[in-house]
Amino acid sequence: MKSIPVLLMGCGGVGRQLLEHVVNCRALHSRQGVVLRMVGVCDSRSLLVVDDVATKGMKDSFLMEICRAKSSGSSLASLLSLGQCQIFKDSEMMDKIIDIAGHLGRSTGLAVVDCSASSETVSILKQAVGLGCCIVLANKKPLTCGIEAYEKLISNFRCIRFESTVGAGLPVIASVNRVLASGDPIYHIVGSLSGTLGYVMSEVEAGKLFSKVVQEAKSLGFTEPDPRDDLSGMDVARKALILARLLGRRINLNDIKVDSLYPDELGPNSMSTEDFLSSGLSSVDRDFQEKVRAASLKGKVLRYVCMIEGSRCEVGLQELPKDSPLGRLRGSDNVVEIYSRCYKDSPLVIQGAGAGNDTTAAGVLADIIDLQDLFQ
Numbered sequence: 557m558k559s560i561p562v563l564l565m566g567c568g569g570v571g572r573q574l575l576e577h578v579v580n581c582r583a584l585h586s587r588q589g590v591v592l593r594m595v596g597v598c599d600s601r602s603l604l605v606v607d608d609v610a611t612k613g614m615k616d617s618f619l620m621e622i623c624r625a626k627s628s629g630s631s632l633a634s635l636l637s638l639g640q641c642q643i644f645k646d647s648e649m650m651d652k653i654i655d656i657a658g659h660l661g662r663s664t665g666l667a668v669v670d671c672s673a674s675s676e677t678v679s680i681l682k683q684a685v686g687l688g689c690c691i692v693l694a695n696k697k698p699l700t701c702g703i704e705a706y707e708k709l710i711s712n713f714r715c716i717r718f719e720s721t722v723g724a725g726l727p728v729i730a731s732v733n734r735v736l737a738s739g740d741p742i743y744h745i746v747g748s749l750s751g752t753l754g755y756v757m758s759e760v761e762a763g764k765l766f767s768k769v770v771q772e773a774k775s776l777g778f779t780e781p782d783p784r785d786d787l788s789g790m791d792v793a794r795k796a797l798i799l800a801r802l803l804g805r806r807i808n809l810n811d812i813k814v815d816s817l818y819p820d821e822l823g824p825n826s827m828s829t830e831d832f833l834s835s836g837l838s839s840v841d842r843d844f845q846e847k848v849r850a851a852s853l854k855g856k857v858l859r860y861v862c863m864i865e866g867s868r869c870e871v872g873l874q875e876l877p878k879d880s881p882l883g884r885l886r887g888s889d890n891v892v893e894i895y896s897r898c899y900k901d902s903p904l905v906i907q908g909a910g911a912g913n914d915t916t917a918a919g920v921l922a923d924i925i926d927l928q929d930l931f932q
């Protein structure tokens with residue numbers, strides 16, 4: 557039986573769902589000859605680690621306790637009384653992760669999985685790569701900071717997976733990689749890559765208020781922790797950057813043209829996420845309803861579109877025919893069209909659920925399992 561030691565960073569919506577999938581897939585993985593050994597789990601404040609990372613893993617009952625504690629708002633520290641783990645807090649936490657990465661990276665191997673929404677994990681991930689670990693990301697931020705950090709993270713391409721960063725569980729990254737690996741040059745990618753914005757557009761078209769559907773998208777697990785990351789277009793811009801960099805473009809986030817759906821005065825420098833959701837957001841309702849109505853009078857719908865072509869990389873709101881591939885999208889579905897030499901007149905199209913904890917965590921789990929040949 558192959559054993560994959562895993563250290564999880566982030567146990568919010570996606571991280572907890574990943575732990576549940578790991579537990580629920582035990583029998584399946586066992587039939588496939590692979591077992592995931594959870595050696596550590598951390599959130600923004602503390603890290604729980606098994607007492608012997610070389611041989612032990614957290615019991616499934618303990619993983620479920622982590623999910624229960626975190627979804628009820630309790631801290632990881634509250635689980636220490638269950639006696640299965642050691643705890644490391646704040647600055648000790650980073651040092652301990654690096655210590656484990658150093659210990660396991662060159663022996664059993666270790667998959668460091670980033671289900672946080674933080675840019676602070678990039679330093680741990682870079683060091684983990686240097687220490688011979690594999691990394692799996694749902695978090696887009698490490699891949700969308702400076703180009704040097706990106707190049708370090710992908711420097712051992714066999715050891716990194718990041719399928720869930722674009723299109724959640726949809727096989728977008730895998731498809732782009734396969735097309736490129738076959739020598740087929742990709743000329744153009746166009747798509748609707750935000751589950752949140754897709755949901756918002758189609759629900760506002762159906763007559764609901766913008767502010768209400770943004771709240772709904774948040775409670776359905778589609779949005780980023782701060783929904784302004786979605787509404788500003790930055791989350792789509794990060795996805796566009798990940799795709800553009802895969803195509804070999806050495807560009808940065810600020811090279812991408814981005815349209816925001818809310819004015820600057822509602823931004824993170826002016827108000828908290830809570831104030832934005834409870835009062836700021838509703839001030840956009842009228843303006844947005846007007847845009848949707850104006851498009852509808854022309855027989856069109858609004859879609860937030862990502863476009864990569866040559867040196868151009870843009871994301872923004874467009875009025876599109878209702879019966880176009882993007883116009884027909886409903887709810888949180890994403891669609892990506894890839895145009896290359898082989899897929900010239902008829903593009904390679906990937907479509908389906910593009911956000912949500914379940915599908916995202918499933919994508920992360922599939923990525924971890926995909927690394928199994930690198931483990932003993």
Ligand SMILES: NC(=O)C1=CN([C@@H]2O[C@H](COP(=O)(O)OP(=O)(O)OC[C@H]3O[C@@H](n4cnc5c(N)ncnc54)[C@H](OP(=O)(O)O)[C@@H]3O)[C@@H](O)[C@H]2O)C=CC1
Pocket residue numbers: 565566567568569570571598599600601671672673674676677694695696697720721722723724751777778779780781910911912913916
């Ligand atoms: N939801 C979706 O549909 C999709 C999400 N993703 C990505 O998945 C990631 C997770 O999203 P989601 O679960 O909704 O986010 P949440 O906000 O629910 O959870 C984030 C978790 O990360 C933890 N965290 C924050 N900073 C750090 C840090 N420095 N080190 C370790 N852990 C940290 C938080 O800790 P604490 O609990 O202490 O706050 C929390 O447990 C995001 O990057 C998102 O973009 C990708 C594709 C789709």
Ligand SMILES: N[C@@H](CC=O)C(=O)O
Pocket residue numbers: 721722723724749750751752753778779780786791910911912
């Ligand atoms: N907030 C994102 C989640 C997936 O990346 C979205 O809405 O698409």
